Amino acid sequence: MDMTIGDFLLRRLQEFGIRHLFGVPGDYNLTLLEQVEALPQLRFIGNCNELNAAYAADGYARTQGFGAVLTTYGVGDLSALNGIAGAYAERVPVIMISGMPPLHAIIDRALMHHTLCDGNYDNIMVTLRQFTVAQARITVENAAQEIDRVLQTCFRERRPVYLQLPSDLACLHIEVPQTPLQLSETRSEPGQLLNVVTQLHQRLASASNPVLLVDIDVERFGLTAQVLDLIERLELPFANLPPAKAMLPESHPLFLGTYAGAGSAPSVREAIEQADCVISIGARFTDTSTALFSQKFKDGALIQLQPYAASLGKVHYNAVSMRQVLEKLVQQPPTLRATPRQIPPFSAPPAVHALPEQPLSQLRFWQRMAHLIKGDELIIAESGTSSAGLNGLRMPSGVTYITQPIWGSIGYTLPALLGSLLAQPERRQMLFIGDGSLQMTVQELSTILAHQLKPVIFLINNDGYTIERLILGENSSYNDINPWRYAQLPQVLDTRDRSRHFTVHTEDQLEAALVEAEGADTLVFIEVVMERMDAPESLKRFARLFAEFDYGLQPLSQPAIAS
DSSP: OEEEHHHHHHHHHHHTTOOEEEEOOOTTTHHHHHHHHTOTTOEEEEOSSHHHHHHHHHHHHHHHSOEEEEEETTHHHHHHHHHHHHHHHTTOOEEEEEEESOHHHHHTTOOOTTSOSSSOOSHHHHHHHTSOSOEEEOOTTTHHHHHHHHHHHHHHHTSOEEEEEETTTTTOEEEOOSSOOOOOOOOOOHHHHHHHHHHHHHHHHHOSSEEEEEOTHHHHTTOHHHHHHHHHHHTOOEEEOGGGTTSSOTTOTTEEEEOBTBTSOHHHHHHHHTOSEEEEESOOOOTTTTTTTOOOOOTTTEEEEETTEEEETTEEESSOOHHHHHHHHHHSOOOOOSOOOOOOOOOOOOOOOOOTTOBOOHHHHHHHHHHHOOTTOEEEEOTTHHHHHHHTSOOOTTOEEEOOTTTOOTTOHHHHHHHHHHHOTTSOEEEEEEHHHHHHHTTHHHHHHHTTOOOEEEEEEOSSOHHHHHHSOTTOGGGOOOOOOGGGHHHHTOSSOOEEEEEEOBHHHHHHHHHHHTTOSSEEEEEEEOOTTOOOHHHHHHHHHHHHHHHSSOOTTOHHHHO
16 A cells, blocks of 8 residues: 555554644644644644643543654654653553654754754654653654554553654655554463463462452553453452552442552551462552552562563563463462452441531542542542542542552643543543642643533642642742632633633532532633641651651651641
């Protein structure tokens, strides 16, 4: 089949299920954008800057499966880099495409704009190589092969990849395969797979209290159904690490809760740390997931299954597919001698009745949110008070929960909301974000309004960087931000009246806003004003641990934490 290089690349993106391409136009990517304009199945979403575009592609990928961002060389690439690094750290498959100067300029080492003006056209590729799992500069000779290689790696590793497309090549015709892109994961070495499955059968059959511990890579590799099937076939109690919140039903009778080392509820910590067989699936024991590496397991109890490796005790297998191990266990489940554990049923929190003229508090606000969130909704939580408050709630079945606990780049969630809204516009989506985070990426509220998307946004206005104040510098000026009239932002960033906005200080004001916003066919923006140092108790404990870890001593300026 004969196609232009640009059309072939866009065809491959569509085979990944990508219907929206995020980015910023620049003079080196305009030819490809003209080709996008000609495709009714693919829509370019112009963002306010490349960082926001990368965040949006990340949110799109977490919701749809894969995302793509288009930049222009140099300035655009480096502006997007923080978002790409976050996708790498959190294992999110984002395809980054950079429009380069024309190939003849690269060959001649011409001193072009958007470069360092030294004739070097390798420095951006060297930089992006640190944050992507595959890269290629497309030429006429390699286009079909390299595009497929890079995209296949993105699928296999579920991490970002990077393609450079010189501006004068997008409309050149080449021969391309007629068949769809062949996507496959790495298969297990048969002998290692047999050894791992056999040992898992033996360990599970001899265990008196086995448990399952899951992390977000289960979702990244599309294995949630298989893991849930295994849980129910074996009647295995299970817990999740914090990044995997709501990945499996939190209302399930076998759900123990969230395990975060010393930051866990006592019953969850005991269940995991006293188990004689802990099968962890996709687990990464990061500082934020484990309350600074406080996880503990009985000697020899931990079994780790990673996407393409496994560890049982001190024996490591580096050619084993997590998918195939789960398939074998589901097809041939072991017989467990352990008596199914009786887990106390979860009791929903009591209803919260708004108190007239009562100032809003973090505790009461999140208790109210527990009753607002319904099944099948998509919830996005910014790092800080928002994620701490929501992590303390049990989510209804069907909820999708997005946060960025590993990379933790503040401001990520507002552009990510744009991506998730475009991926699944039929779902009700709610964002919880702090004032400091919003100021980082607020421009993308304009794009959300431009596309007539209708989320509910809760802006937690607690006057600056509360999480940093809790760690150090409660009254220091570096944790201050300039106050805005936040509720007026939807009007400022859009010339048409396509939003409802509220500022609430008290419980009854919040309740009135929720009633008025119910069923609104517009974007709803609710500014929730709270005291500066009010925070969920879990966040205060988190801050105290990190103050000790980062600085060696509990800061004396933090009496609220010390107590």
